[in-house]
Amino acid sequence: MTRGTTLPAHRLPYLPKPLDAFNAAPADEARALLQHCLRCLRWSRRVADHRPYPDLDSLLAAADEAAYDLSPSDLSEALAGETLPDLPEDTYSAAHMALSAAHAAYEARFGHAFVIYLGDTHPDESLDRILEAIRSRLTNDPEEERVIAAEELRRLARSRLGTCLRGATSHKAPAHGR
Template identity: 75%
Template structure:
């Protein structure tokens, strides 16, 4: 069973004798069939599929298992709240594991090689100081501005002490995980045909 199943809409059939479009019989509201939503599918998914989806959002098996074990969720807001709470409770070991699964945000197509060099150098300095890749939630930052924001973030956070930066990195991971989870649910709901909807920062 896939985590998200496609649901086919009832097709419309036109009568050749008239220009009108005819539809099938309309059911009373209380008898309308229940169509599964992405959240319904997530709630009902086997454990391994739920874990795979959650690990795509944050590379922490403890985090993903905690969220999956508390299914079913009545609504998306409850799921996101559970994801936030689980992220707040990450131990230092869990946090290090989650950070190890991260990578730098992709730079926009057509970016000059000098910008790639600057980003690589800045991240190398960051990793040398803090021991993990730089993470940042870009939210609704336009793609053309994302590189500048990443570089600005690295340079400003390089001045932090390790404990201060650990707290900031954990918060960025929380926002990233929630944004990815919401984007997956929304993307499935829109059959992956709509533009990506950025998750709200919290």
């Protein structure tokens, strides 16, 4: 029995990994992606200017390092771009009112949006975690709260970068944020 000619192997077009695409992107595109994740122009520029990154872990480390050098005005800029995490759709209206009231008290005390990294918090538990954190953090003095808010921003940024560049190779599982 003779067989017909063998068809050539099907080759998929080469699609660069997200990190490769990020490394090769024009500076303004890289900064735009970083601005979406980091919410601060100086932070975004600093990370973009140090491209290329050999792997996602290196990029995340650079973003962390740059976060520690944020000036108070940089931190204010990043905080201004934040909003409260979304609540599950079936959250009852009294919970929305409680969250709005707590957030208003927080903004009045500290002058910026409340930020929290929810990590692996189950969506059904997010409201309780947010309310508990706001109430607890309302007792902080403004400088102590700025340090905590900066750390939460850094964790959110890592999560967003990991999500945007999830196809990049990393030794760690991508973090899940709000």
